[in-house]
Amino acid sequence: xxxxxxxxNGNQLLQALSSRDRALLEPNLEPVDLPLRRDIEKxxxxxxxxFFMDEGIAxxxxxxxxxxxxxxxxxxxxxxxxxxxxxxxxxSPHSTYIQVKGKGRKISATDLRNAINGSPSMQSVLLKFxxxxxxxxxxTAIANARAKLHERLAxxxxxxxxxxxxxxxxxxxxxxxLMLAVRRAGVTEAIHVLQKQKLIGAHRAEITVLNxxxxxxxxxxx
Numbered sequence: 001x002x003x004x005x006x007x008x009n010g011n012q013l014l015q016a017l018s019s020r021d022r023a024l025l026e027p028n029l030e031p032v033d034l035p036l037r038r039d040i041e042k043x044x045x046x047x048x049x050x051f052f053m054d055e056g057i058a059x060x061x062x063x064x065x066x067x068x069x070x071x072x073x074x075x076x077x078x079x080x081x082x083x084x085x086x087x088x089x090x091x092s093p094h095s096t097y098i099q100v101k102g103k104g105r106k107i108s109a110t111d112l113r114n115a116i117n118g119s120p121s122m123q124s125v126l127l128k129f130x131x132x133x134x135x136x137x138x139x140t141a142i143a144n145a146r147a148k149l150h151e152r153l154a155x156x157x158x159x160x161x162x163x164x165x166x167x168x169x170x171x172x173x174x175x176x177x178l179m180l181a182v183r184r185a186g187v188t189e190a191i192h193v194l195q196k197q198k199l200i201g202a203h204r205a206e207i208t209v210l211n212x213x214x215x216x217x218x219x220x221x222x
Contacts, residue, residue: 011052011104012078013129021115021122028111034058034098040081041096049106050082056102057163059179060137061095070144070181073137074099076163083130085109086116086123099175100164147220149186150193154218156180157200157207167209194218 014022034056041047043063051058053076060073072094075081084092090109116123136159143152156179160169173191177184191207194200199215201208209215 009054010077011054011080013080013126014052014105016125017122021119021125024115024119024122025107025112028107028115029105030107032104032106034102034104036098036101038098039095040098041092041094043093043095044091046090047082047085047092047109050080050085050109050112051104051106052080053077053102053104056098056104057100057160058096059099061097061179062093063095068181069095069178071179072140073133074159074163075133078163079129079133080126082109082112083133085112086126086130099179100160100170144181149180149182150190151218151220152180153187153190154194154199154215157194157209158212158215158219161209161212169207169209170205171207172205 014025017025029052032051034051034053040049040051040058055077058075058081059071060075061069062072063069075096081096084090116126143155147155153176156176157169160171161167173184173187177187180187191200191202194215195202197211197214197218199209199211199218201210
């Protein structure tokens with residue numbers, strides 16, 4: 001679960017559970033639409049519900065006191081929100097909201113805790129995802145510190161591409177700028193670098209992946 005597949009239907013984390021463990025969760029899982037910008041978690045607020053994504057992408061965003069925000073991780077159908085619950089607390093310092101609209105299933109934090117307490121095997125699977133997500137955030141920090149902006153953008157495009165069907169990412173330059181904590185002009189310049197190499201196409205509010213292997217070379221080890 002350290003990486004997503006390209007592209008699987010449904011939530012891969014739920015599918016990784018044993019039939020017995022899924023049966024513990026299913027009575028309390030509620031289908032839910034996840035529109036753009038829907039808040040899933042707010043900084044330092046109690047987490048009452050946990051979401052398993054079937055489609056779409058959620059952004060986990062670190063927010064500073066002065067309102068500066070930068071994305072530190074994303075979650076698609078490979079995982080879930082609410083990792084703080086798995087780690088024994090009830091809130092996170094970060095904000096989590098929907099970046100690409102989709103669908104999923106939600107469960108109350110109380111019901112999830114009860115299910116985990118009754119199943120060490122479920123806890124083990126969900127904690128493995130938590131570790132994988134922590135690895136993702138660590139590599140994001142490395143990329144933010146060391147990579148050039150077009151390399152960071154290439155990495156981010158690959159991560160988003162892993163989590164959506166098809167090759168079109170419906171995202172505005174403004175939103176990418178927020179996620180990468182740079183000015184919009186910087187995003188435009190980085191997009192032009194990838195366009196010139198015919199790796200992506202860019203139109204209003206969308207990016208099209210044209211050459212994934214080429215983007216992977218640009219992203220390198222970040």
